[in-house]
Amino acid sequence: MFKSTPKNPIEIKISTVVAISVILHAADRMALDAALKKMTGGVPDFFEGDLAVIDVGALPPASASIDWASLIGLLKSYRLNPVAVRNATPAMEQNIIAHGLSIDSGTKARDEVRPAPAATATRLPAAADETASGMKPSAMMIDTPVRAGQRIYARGCDLIITAAVNNGAEIIADGSIHVYAALRGRALAGASGNAEARIFALSMEPELVSIAGVYRTFEDGFSPELARQPAQISLVGDRIDILSVNLASRS
Amino acid sequence: MARIIVVTSGKGGVGKTTSSASFSSGLAMRGHKTVVIDFDVGLRNLDLIMGCERRVVYDLINVINKEATLNQALIKDKHCDNLFILPASQTRDKEALTETGVESILNELVNMGFEYIVCDSPAGIEHGALMALTFADEAIIVTNPEVSSVRDSDRILGIIQAKSRRAQTGSEPVKEHLLITRYSPKRVAADEMLSYQDVQEILRIPLIGIIPESESVLHASNQGNPAIHFKGTDVAEAYEDVVSRFLGEELELRFTNYEKPGLLQRIFGAK
Numbered sequence: 374m375f376k377s378t379p380k381n382p383i384e385i386k387i388s389t390v391v392a393i394s395v396i397l398h399a400a401d402r403m404a405l406d407a408a409l410k411k412m413t414g415g416v417p418d419f420f421e422g423d424l425a426v427i428d429v430g431a432l433p434p435a436s437a438s439i440d441w442a443s444l445i446g447l448l449k450s451y452r453l454n455p456v457a458v459r460n461a462t463p464a465m466e467q468n469i470i471a472h473g474l475s476i477d478s479g480t481k482a483r484d485e486v487r488p489a490p491a492a493t494a495t496r497l498p499a500a501a502d503e504t505a506s507g508m509k510p511s512a513m514m515i516d517t518p519v520r521a522g523q524r525i526y527a528r529g530c531d532l533i534i535t536a537a538v539n540n541g542a543e544i545i546a547d548g549s550i551h552v553y554a555a556l557r558g559r560a561l562a563g564a565s566g567n568a569e570a571r572i573f574a575l576s577m578e579p580e581l582v583s584i585a586g587v588y589r590t591f592e593d594g595f596s597p598e599l600a601r602q603p604a605q606i607s608l609v610g611d612r613i614d615i616l617s618v619n620l621a622s623r624s
Numbered sequence: 625m626a627r628i629i630v631v632t633s634g635k636g637g638v639g640k641t642t643s644s645a646s647f648s649s650g651l652a653m654r655g656h657k658t659v660v661i662d663f664d665v666g667l668r669n670l671d672l673i674m675g676c677e678r679r680v681v682y683d684l685i686n687v688i689n690k691e692a693t694l695n696q697a698l699i700k701d702k703h704c705d706n707l708f709i710l711p712a713s714q715t716r717d718k719e720a721l722t723e724t725g726v727e728s729i730l731n732e733l734v735n736m737g738f739e740y741i742v743c744d745s746p747a748g749i750e751h752g753a754l755m756a757l758t759f760a761d762e763a764i765i766v767t768n769p770e771v772s773s774v775r776d777s778d779r780i781l782g783i784i785q786a787k788s789r790r791a792q793t794g795s796e797p798v799k800e801h802l803l804i805t806r807y808s809p810k811r812v813a814a815d816e817m818l819s820y821q822d823v824q825e826i827l828r829i830p831l832i833g834i835i836p837e838s839e840s841v842l843h844a845s846n847q848g849n850p851a852i853h854f855k856g857t858d859v860a861e862a863y864e865d866v867v868s869r870f871l872g873e874e875l876e877l878r879f880t881n882y883e884k885p886g887l888l889q890r891i892f893g894a895k
Contacts, residue, residue: 518828520782521775539778539826 391529391547391565392424395453398431400439402447409451418452425453426477430460439465441472512548519544519558526564540580549573560606561588568608573618577604582613589613626734628741630760632784634776636747638768639805642841643863644744645673646852647764650867652707653852656739659698661710663756664746665721668712674701675848676709685713688725694732703853708738721755730759749783758789762799764832768806769818774826777802781827801832803866808837809882820880833866835859836879 399405413419425448429439448455457475458465466476513527515534521541525532531548538544542558547565549572556574563570563585570584578601581590587608594600595615603618631644641662648660662670665685671677676699682692687710694710701707710729713720733741745756757763763784767777781800785791788798804820811817820834838859844851852863858879865875 517785520785521778523782523786537826537828539775541775541779 392426394428395425396428402443420452422452422454425455426457426459427455428459572606575603576601582606584608626738627761628759629762630743630745630757631764632745632757632780633766634780635773638766638773640766641670641673641744643766644742645850646863648742649850649852650863651740652704657706658740659708659733659738660742662712662744663752665712666717668714670744671711673845674709680711683711683713685716685720726755757784760798764801764803766803766805769823774823800829802829803832805835806837807834809880813882832869835862
């Protein structure tokens with residue numbers, strides 16, 4: 374592999390960023406401030422300058438025009454960095470742009486014809502945190518055993534591993550985790566908050582699993598039907614559930 | 625083309641020095657000019673196992689610090705003309721081992737015509753162990769068939785794959801060999817010990833040999849004579865098999881089956 378010097382001083386490419394959706398159900402600054410304070414629990418760096426897309430689609434249409442300067446100031450005080458607004462009415466758009474935010478047209482943009490360099494995107498379910506542009510890298514793939522003390526992090530995508538994950542290893546993904554072998558170490562899916570992420574393994578024997586920050590250890594072992602079987606781990610409400618993916622055991 | 629082989633494990637007390645001593649002796653007895661280096665600065669014991677502790681004048685750190693030449697520090701083994709030992713220092717601490725120092729010594733040994741350079745690593749994953757594995761072309765991972773040893777071996781494999789010179793420069797990866805030591809087929813049959821297949825399933829590297837648990841090893845250390853010289857014992861035969869496999873021969877695994885002794889044998893004290 375060799376690097377060629379680009380002929381242009383600047384290149385424009387389609388890229389992906391991970392952004393937080395800030396879905397407003399009220400426009401009142403005091404109410405929003407109180408809610409954010411409760412959510413962050415007083416931790417000043419709960420959000421670490423994360424990019425934020427403000428979703429105003431849930432606001433009642435009759436609400437007074439939004440004080441964008443005040444809203445931006447409030448989000449920044451909690452270390453969120455608002456960059457765009459989604460589901461705004463056409464009447465709001467000029468005001469939004471005047472405050473330095475972009476309009477995120479959401480699903481409409483994905484249907485547009487893309488120029489040649491863009492790869493086809495794998496569409497994730499809408500419930501997953503969406504990105505500022507329409508594409509995600511499909512998955513990080515690892516084909517060698519993950520050994521004790523090693524840590525793998527698949528940022529912004531799924532993680533697929535075709536060899537064993539040994540005790541003492543740690544695998545992390547913002548998306549789901551798929552292990553086509555034995556999973557014996559720690560697996561943390563939905564690391565950036567995606568509660569829909571799941572963990573799959575051909576032999577589910579992990580030390581610890583976590584989805585969107587909710588974790589579970591298996592100190593009492595696994596039930597006989599699930600021990601060392603193909604299984605999936607998912608987050609149901611606030612509980613980690615382990616289910617078989619073995620067709621033979623489905624009723 | 626000289627080959628640098630590190631004998632390492634992660635876990636302590638599993639048989640690295642015992643194996644380094646017998647392995648390098650085995651290579652030398654087959655006519656290959658071999659040197660074995662003790663990287664355990666401060667806790668040296670390779671010279672004890674080789675039986676040359678009373679002939680140590682200069683050591684690895686002296687050579688790195690240019691206080692002595694390699695010729696002055698190398699000790700010729702009393703059992704075999706082709707084998708040389710480079711002892712570690714008993715008094716200095718590990719920080720005296722520098723990467724550039726180690727590299728220059730290894731280069732000098734290659735230029736002196738050594739075919740095999742065996743590096744006996746200390747236990748752990750810190751500086752001493754790192755220095756022993758950095759320049760390795762091949763690695764022998766010594767593992768006892770027991771859970772903490774297997775876990776530590778897994779750890780050291782990850783470190784070799786990340787921190788060796790070959791890994792960092794993107795060259796052909798270090799060739800890994802699994803050496804299982806202190807194996808007891810009787811305990812495996814009684815489900816008290818991991819089988820060699822269990823160990824391989826976790827570590828996933830080719831098996832170069834199995835050394836059975838044996839009292840001969842203790843006798844060997846006490847006498848300062850590597851176990852491979854005790855002709856006829858199971859340990860000596862097992863180490864000879866390891867050397868043969870390393871040199872390319874394909875041999876069946878021995879000492880893996882437990883034969884329950886008959887009634888008469890048990891009466892007369894067979895174990």
